[in-house]
Amino acid sequence: MSGNKEFVKEITPQAVDxxxxxxxxxxxxxLMDYSPVRGCIVFKPDGYEIxxxxxxxxxxxxxxxxxxxxxxxxxxxxxxxxxxxxxVEGFNPELPWVTEAAGEKLEERLAIRPTSETMIGHMYSxxxxxYRDLPVLINQWANVFRWEKRTLPFLRTSEFLWQEGHxxxxxxxxxxxxxxxxxxxxxxxxxxxxxxxxxKGQKTPLERFPGAVxxxxxxxxxxxxxxxxxxxxxxxxxxxxxxxxxxxxDKDNQLKYVYTTSWGVSTRLIGALIMTHGDDRGLALPPTLxxxxxxxxxxxxxxxxxxxxxKFDPLFADLxxxxxxxxxxxxxxxxxxxxxxxxMRGVPLRLELGPRDVQNxxxxxxxxxxGEKISVGLDEAVSRVQELLKDIQKNMFExxxxxxxxxxxxxLETLSDLEKHIAxxxxxxxxxxxxxxxxxxxxxxxxxxxxxxxxxxxxxxFEAPVQKKxxxxxxxxxxxxxxxxxAY
Amino acid sequence: MSGNKEFVKEITPQAVDxxxxxxxxxxxxxLMDYSPVRGCIVFKPDGYEIxxxxxxxxxxxxxxxxxxxxxxxxxxxxxxxxxxxxxVEGFNPELPWVTEAAGEKLEERLAIRPTSETMIGHMYSxxxxxYRDLPVLINQWANVFRWEKRTLPFLRTSEFLWQEGHxxxxxxxxxxxxxxxxxxxxxxxxxxxxxxxxxKGQKTPLERFPGAVxxxxxxxxxxxxxxxxxxxxxxxxxxxxxxxxxxxxDKDNQLKYVYTTSWGVSTRLIGALIMTHGDDRGLALPPTLxxxxxxxxxxxxxxxxxxxxxKFDPLFADLxxxxxxxxxxxxxxxxxxxxxxxxMRGVPLRLELGPRDVQNxxxxxxxxxxGEKISVGLDEAVSRVQELLKDIQKNMFExxxxxxxxxxxxxLETLSDLEKHIAxxxxxxxxxxxxxxxxxxxxxxxxxxxxxxxxxxxxxxFEAPVQKKxxxxxxxxxxxxxxxxxAY
Numbered sequence: 021m022s023g024n025k026e027f028v029k030e031i032t033p034q035a036v037d038x039x040x041x042x043x044x045x046x047x048x049x050x051l052m053d054y055s056p057v058r059g060c061i062v063f064k065p066d067g068y069e070i071x072x073x074x075x076x077x078x079x080x081x082x083x084x085x086x087x088x089x090x091x092x093x094x095x096x097x098x099x100x101x102x103x104x105x106x107x108v109e110g111f112n113p114e115l116p117w118v119t120e121a122a123g124e125k126l127e128e129r130l131a132i133r134p135t136s137e138t139m140i141g142h143m144y145s146x147x148x149x150x151y152r153d154l155p156v157l158i159n160q161w162a163n164v165f166r167w168e169k170r171t172l173p174f175l176r177t178s179e180f181l182w183q184e185g186h187x188x189x190x191x192x193x194x195x196x197x198x199x200x201x202x203x204x205x206x207x208x209x210x211x212x213x214x215x216x217x218x219x220k221g222q223k224t225p226l227e228r229f230p231g232a233v234x235x236x237x238x239x240x241x242x243x244x245x246x247x248x249x250x251x252x253x254x255x256x257x258x259x260x261x262x263x264x265x266x267x268x269x270d271k272d273n274q275l276k277y278v279y280t281t282s283w284g285v286s287t288r289l290i291g292a293l294i295m296t297h298g299d300d301r302g303l304a305l306p307p308t309l310x311x312x313x314x315x316x317x318x319x320x321x322x323x324x325x326x327x328x329x330x331k332f333d334p335l336f337a338d339l340x341x342x343x344x345x346x347x348x349x350x351x352x353x354x355x356x357x358x359x360x361x362x363x364m365r366g367v368p369l370r371l372e373l374g375p376r377d378v379q380n381x382x383x384x385x386x387x388x389x390x391g392e393k394i395s396v397g398l399d400e401a402v403s404r405v406q407e408l409l410k411d412i413q414k415n416m417f418e419x420x421x422x423x424x425x426x427x428x429x430x431x432l433e434t435l436s437d438l439e440k441h442i443a444x445x446x447x448x449x450x451x452x453x454x455x456x457x458x459x460x461x462x463x464x465x466x467x468x469x470x471x472x473x474x475x476x477x478x479x480x481x482f483e484a485p486v487q488k489k490x491x492x493x494x495x496x497x498x499x500x501x502x503x504x505x506x507a508y
Numbered sequence: 509m510s511g512n513k514e515f516v517k518e519i520t521p522q523a524v525d526x527x528x529x530x531x532x533x534x535x536x537x538x539l540m541d542y543s544p545v546r547g548c549i550v551f552k553p554d555g556y557e558i559x560x561x562x563x564x565x566x567x568x569x570x571x572x573x574x575x576x577x578x579x580x581x582x583x584x585x586x587x588x589x590x591x592x593x594x595x596v597e598g599f600n601p602e603l604p605w606v607t608e609a610a611g612e613k614l615e616e617r618l619a620i621r622p623t624s625e626t627m628i629g630h631m632y633s634x635x636x637x638x639y640r641d642l643p644v645l646i647n648q649w650a651n652v653f654r655w656e657k658r659t660l661p662f663l664r665t666s667e668f669l670w671q672e673g674h675x676x677x678x679x680x681x682x683x684x685x686x687x688x689x690x691x692x693x694x695x696x697x698x699x700x701x702x703x704x705x706x707x708k709g710q711k712t713p714l715e716r717f718p719g720a721v722x723x724x725x726x727x728x729x730x731x732x733x734x735x736x737x738x739x740x741x742x743x744x745x746x747x748x749x750x751x752x753x754x755x756x757x758d759k760d761n762q763l764k765y766v767y768t769t770s771w772g773v774s775t776r777l778i779g780a781l782i783m784t785h786g787d788d789r790g791l792a793l794p795p796t797l798x799x800x801x802x803x804x805x806x807x808x809x810x811x812x813x814x815x816x817x818x819k820f821d822p823l824f825a826d827l828x829x830x831x832x833x834x835x836x837x838x839x840x841x842x843x844x845x846x847x848x849x850x851x852m853r854g855v856p857l858r859l860e861l862g863p864r865d866v867q868n869x870x871x872x873x874x875x876x877x878x879g880e881k882i883s884v885g886l887d888e889a890v891s892r893v894q895e896l897l898k899d900i901q902k903n904m905f906e907x908x909x910x911x912x913x914x915x916x917x918x919x920l921e922t923l924s925d926l927e928k929h930i931a932x933x934x935x936x937x938x939x940x941x942x943x944x945x946x947x948x949x950x951x952x953x954x955x956x957x958x959x960x961x962x963x964x965x966x967x968x969x970f971e972a973p974v975q976k977k978x979x980x981x982x983x984x985x986x987x988x989x990x991x992x993x994x995a996y
Contacts, residue, residue, distance in 0.1 A: 053631065056588075057618065060581035062631055065646065068578045090556045093548035093667055094651060095604075100544075114610055116583075118620070121604035122655040130545065132606070132620075143541065143550055158553065163582060163651065167610040179581055 031364070033300045035449070038244040042295060043173070049303045049365050051290070052173050059171040059178030063287070066365070067174075069311040070290050071181060075161065077213045077309075078183065078285065081205050087157045087185060092139050094162070095130035100138040103263035107137065110230025114166040116178075132165040137231060137256070137282055140186045141264035148188060148278060150269045155198070156188040164286075174291035175248070175508050182286035188266060188278040192257070195279035199255040202283040203236045206251035214289065215306035215417040216240050216296045217424055218250060219503060221479035226463050229282075233257035239478045239503065241424040242295035245451035247478045247505035250292050253283035291508070296420050303366030304388050306416050307409040313369060314339060314346040314405055315362040319355045320374035331378050335371075335401060342402045344409070346371075363388060368412045369405060389415050427453030428503075430485055435492050438473055438504070454478070454505040458488030458498030465493035466502075475504040519852070521788045523937070526732040530783060531661070537791045537853050539778070540661050547659040547666030551775070554853070555662075557799040558778050559669060563649065565701045565797075566671065566773065569693045575645040575673060580627050582650070583618035588626040591751035595625065598718020602654040604666075620653040625719060625744070625770055628674045629752035636676060636766060638757045643686070644676040652774075662779035663736070663996050670774035676754060676766040680745070683767035687743040690771040691724045694739035702777065703794035703905040704728050704784045705912055706738060707991060709967035714951055717770075721745035727966045727991065729912040730783035733939035735966045735993035738780050741771035779996070784908050791854030792876050794904050795897040801857060802827060802834040802893060803850040807843045808862035819866050823859075823889060830890045832897070834859075851876060856900045857893065877903050915941030916991075918973055923980050926961055926992070942966070942993040946976030946986030953981035954990075963992040 031048060032040040046052055051067030063071065079089070095118055101108040111134045118130040133139065144156060161183050171177050185202060189195040203220055210216050218238035228235040232254040240250045260266070261277035270276050297304040307313050316336055318328045332348070339346040349358050355372070362370060370386040377383050383401055386393045389412050396404045432438050432455045445452040455475065459465060466477050469492065484501040491498050519536060520528040534540055539555030551559065567577070583606060589596040599622045606618040621627065632644060649671050659665050673690060677683040691708055698704050706726035716723040720742040728738045748754070749765035758764050785792040795801050804824055806816045820836070827834040837846050843860070850858060860872040871889055874881045877900050884892040920926050920943045933940040943963065947953060954965050957980065972989040979986050 053634065055581045055627070056585060056630060057581045057583050060583065062581065063579035065576035065578050069576065071579075072577060088553035088557065089560060090553050091551040091559075091669060093543045093545045093550065095545050095548065095667070097544060116606045116609035116618075118604045119607045120617075122602055122657075129608075130604075139543070142544060146541065169610075179583070181579060 031300065031302055034243060034298075041298075041300070045294060045298055045302050045364075046173055051294075054173075057178070059168055061173050061177050063181070066311065067290060070293065070305070070309065071287055073309045073311070074214075074285075074289055075183075077209050078205075079161075081209060082159050082183075082185065085201065085205065087159045087187075089161065090158045091160055091162070092136055092143065094133050096133050096136075096139050098129045098131060100142060101131065103138065104231045104259055106259075107231035107263075111135070111166075114168065116165050116167050133162070134164055134166045135282070135284070136160065136162070136184055136186065137260050137280075138264070141260040141266060141280070144186075144188050144278070144280075145264045145266045148266055148268050151190050151271050154188060154190045154268060154278065155194065157185075157198075158187065159183055159185040172291075172508070174294070175288050180287050182284050184282060184284045187281045188261075189280070190268065190270065190276075190278065192279050195257075195281050196255055199234070199236060199253045199281045199283070202281070203238065203251070203253040206253070206283070206285060207238050210238060210240070210250055210289070210292070211417065213306070213308045214293050214296075215308070215413055215420060216250070216292055217417060217421045219479055219481050221481040221503070223252075223479060224459075224463075224466055224477040224502065226466055227477055229254045231256060231259050233259065237479055239505075240292050240296060241427060241454060241505075242292070242508070243298070243423065243451075244295070245427050245453040245506070247454060247503070247507045248288070248292050248295065249478070249507065250289060251283070251285040254281060256280045256282060297416055298366075301360075302364030304416070305366035305368060307368045307413045310366065310368050311345065312347045312365075312367050313344050313409055314371055315367045315369075316346060316348045316371045316373070317355055317358050317362075318350065318374070319372050320376070324375040328373055328375055328378055331398060332373050335373070335383065335398065338402050339405060342406065344402075344405055359386075369408055371401070371405070387412055389419070427451050428485075429453055429455045432457060433488075433490070433492065435469055435472060438469070438475065438492065442473055442475075452506065454503050456484065456486065456488065456501050457492035457504055458490050459500050459502045460491035460494055460496040461499040462491070462494065465491050468493050469504060474506055476507050478503045478505050478507060519788065519790055522731060522786075529786075529788070533782060533786055533790050534661055539782075542661075545666070547656055549661050549665050551669070554799065555778060558781065558793075558797065559775055561797045561799070562702075562773075562777055563671075565697050566693075567649075569697060570647050570671075570673065573689065573693065575647045575675075577649065578646045579648055579650070580624055580631065582621050584621050584624075584627050586617045586619060588630060589619065591626065591629075592719045592748055595719035595751075599623070599654075602656065604653050604655050621650070622652055622654045623770070623772070624648065624650070624672055624674065625748050625768075626752070629748045629754060629768070632674075632676050632766070632768075633752045633754045636754055636756050639678050639759050642676060642678045642756060642766065643682065645673075646675065647671055647673040660779075660996070662782070663776050668775050670772050672770060672772045675769045676749075677768070678756065678758065678764075678766065680767050683745075683769050684743050687722070687724060687741045687769045687771070690769070691726065691739070691741040694741070694771075694773060695726050698726060698728070698738055698777070698780070699905065701794070701796045702781050702784075703796070703901055703908060704738070704780055705905060705909045707967055707969050709969040709991070711740075711967060712947075712951075712954055712965040712990065714954055715965055717742045719744060719747050721747065725967055728780050728784060729915060729942060729993075730780070730996070731786065731911065731939075732783070733915050733941040733994070735942060735991070735995045736776070736780050736783065737966070737995065738777060739771070739773040742769060744768040744770060785904055786854075789848075790852030792904070793854035793856060795856045795901045798833065798854065798856055800833055800835045800853075800855050801897055802832050802859055803855045803857075804834060804836045804859045804861070805843055805846050805850075806838065806862070807860050808864070812863040816861055816863055816866055819886060820861050823861070823871065823886065826890050827893060830894065832890075832893055847874075857896055859889075859893070875900060877907070915939050916973075917941055917943045920945060921976075921978070921980060923957055923960060926957070926963065926980065930961055930963075940994065942991050944972065944974065944976065944989050945980035945992050946978050947988050947990045948979035948982055948984040949987040950979070950982065953979055956981050957992060962994055964995050966991045966993050966995060
């Protein structure tokens with residue numbers, strides 16, 4: 021809300037302290053604020069609007085693939101958690117409990133949902149009778165709670181916002197196809213609209229969702245080289261169907277358990293966006309998702325302002341009419357201050373117009389991604405803006421891909437190689453990045469990497485750039501090539 | 509989900525038992541289901557989609573008037589409720605409390621929000637420093653809890669969905685203007701898109717929001733003659749500003765408390781929609797808000813189906829291209845069964861096409877609102893559908909206005925008149941409706957009407973159809989003409 025004119029100077033450079041840079045950036049750009057409730061943040065309008073655009077892009081894709089939204093109760097009876105053993109073990113340590121309501125102690129404690137497989141499983145058991153009721157393709161936009169010890173705004177908060185899809189199918193094949201379809205939708209959305217490149221793949225058993233048969237995820241590399249799990253899709257097999265007795269009468273007149281899936285992305289995507297594109301000047305938003313795509317700023321001496329506005333106002337109207345999300349900044353601050361402010365807020369394109377520009381029938385366009393300034397004729401300004409927005413979107417994605425490739429290490433073969441690599445990078449104050457390592461399939465080997473290096477198995481990629489021959493820990497033949505990294 | 513072919517027959521007629529009719533209708537039309545948590549319902553896809561359309565219509569109007577969305581923590585520290593005396597008294601009896609989280613007892617209990625004036629007041633006190641920070645115009649879409657003793661789906665549930673706008677202003681005048689602006693937006697939306705006529709006005713002190721200086725509401729008459737409060741807008745004065753220390757440095761260099769407002773509508777609007785338009789055949793949805801506007805059903809003998817589909821498919825494509833929300837029903841059930849099913853689900857327009865229609869190059873359009881069947885040429889089908897949808901929207905609103913006027917009683921002068929009126933209507937098994945009565949301004953008189961008749965003061969209308977001269981209870985000069993009714 022309030023305008024601190026010293027915003028930009030106060031952002032800690034990424035190279036000095038990336039965490040500090042992140043916290044500075046999100047507060048100075050007015051995306052969030054801390055709240056009086058431990059681990060809960062306020063999503064301020066500039067932050068929430070990014071979420072609204074993420075919601076719109078995903079919701080459209082969900083509906084195009086036949087899903088419908090619904091809403092299920094947020095409070096879940098304690099007994100429901102007992103019905104799927106791994107699920108209760110996974111979530112129990114993080115649950116907040118309602119024990120009293122309207123002045124009375126409740127007979128059974130109610131958990132605030134950490135995810136809704138149990139409640140939805142219960143309802144599906146009432147709704148599904150016959151193969152004709154299948155598939156059930158439902159999504160929910162909701163708030164969820166996981167009472168975290170260490171929190172980080174957007175990435176890990178006690179309350180967060182997300183969507184959770186929950187589907188039920190007659191066959192394993194169909195449920196598996198759904199699981200992968202939703203992973204593809206996540207990847208396509210995140211890469212296309214957020215310009216954040218992701219690796220698609222499968223989680224190792226140690227990293228699986230509690231109660232899932234198989235968990236798939238998309239993983240993105242942040243600018244500090246860490247991995248951020250940006251979306252997950254779970255094939256749940258018949259685990260929840262058995263726990264909640266979700267059965268259907270099949271065409272062959274047999275009573276069978278359904279196969280279920282669940283899949284979700286959350287407000288942590290806002291964190292992914294910031295840490296993929298941001299730089300020492302602050303936020304950088306890809307045009308497709310940016311609430312403001314073009315900020316228009318009149319420049320030159322105030323006494324010439326009237327003359328400038330004669331061209332400025334129609335240009336604003338033309339850009340708006342052409343569908344660009346454009347805003348003007350006519351405040352009294354200096355152009356230089358405004359340039360900094362809007363760069364910090366991540367607006368992809370700045371349009372400057374001054375008296376000399378008007379004389380030359382041109383304006384200046386400045387790109388947030390490259391810093392480049394381009395003079396363009398006023399007649400072609402609208403079309404050039406549209407071209408540039410597309411080009412910025414493309415360039416931001418390509419830059420992120422290049423960064424990821426540069427810090428993805430394919431040449432490490434053993435745990436010892438990885439340790440040396442980490443030590444060397446840390447000594448040189450360089451980004452450590454990810455390592456592709458062979459894995460024999462044994463949980464113990466994966467665990468040892470974590471214990472030694474804090475690197476965790478992020479994902480077994482569907483398309484590994486190289487196939488590793490031996491396990492980095494035990495030296496036995498590798499079953500998989502796995503991306504390991506420090507994770508958020 | 510599952511297809512019970514006996515749906516329609518099972519709906520209790522409105523005249524037999526309106527409550528039963530309501531519960532039958534919402535379950536048979538698959539809008540909701542009960543959940544295992546007391547007073548909490550599941551919003552099933554067909555019910556939730558109505559809410560999504562309500563959200564879209566309102567959200568657009570909020571943004572057009574300069575409001576932005578944000579999201580605040582759901583859990584509110586107990587101490588926050590103590591800061592506004594009336595507020596805590598009003599909501600304390602209904603709160604669910606989180607007392608444990610992650611295996612530990614919390615030091616301070618956290619309430620699940622019943623509304624967010626306190627949390628948002630606290631944040632505003634951090635954000636607002638100067639007159640330059642004002643106005644703050646923020647809205648939140650969220651779930652809220654009020655642990656109700658007696659619940660009714662959509663109308664009164666322990667958890668419900670709503671929006672709550674919270675604004676802060678430098679002057680009383682501006683805050684009052686905002687309060688009334690939002691009431692107007694609610695009324696315009698509800699009348700235009702939901703085709704539900706409303707009375708705008710002010711609440712009496714006994715019916716005010718806990719903590720408000722003035723509460724305004726829109727009230728709608730349901731088909732059983734009861735009133736449903738469908739939206740409220742509160743002028744909060746400086747009550748919350750003082751409770752939460754929200755001060756700003758004004759242009760005159762004085763530190764002043766802000767003036768705040770709050771305003772909300774909830775998923776009870778779904779109930780308003782159903783009970784305004786529904787009839788013994790089930791739901792009836794106004795075209796503007798209906799998820800499906802036109803249901804297309806092929807008729808005639810199956811062996812002629814192929815011939816019919818040659819015209820059916822292009823007509824579907826044309827309607828879709830013209831922007832109509834159209835769906836086809838090609839299932840194997842009989843046309844008669846399908847007609848009933850889609851009438852019960854409230855689809856405004858049915859399009860039938862059979863072999864004879866194809867021969868005559870026409871189709872049949874059947875209106876849900878009037879039951880009228882109209883033959884129209886295939887060439888003009890698209891434009892006629894569009895005209896009819898507009899006409900249905902208009903007609904549904906007018907029918908609802910006529911119903912309300914018919915059951916709005918202006919000729920009752922005393923409490924005794926009202927008692928006789930109620931007794932007579934009940935004896936004749938007729939709708940009791942509303943009564944406009946004079947009120948001296950004394951809470952005791954209002955309370956006596958409630959005690960004697962269960963009628964409550966719904967609203968002091970901005971535009972009373974007649975001005976009452978004396979208080980219906982004490983006979984003193986009337987300060988106001990007040991709509992009294994049984995309320996949901």
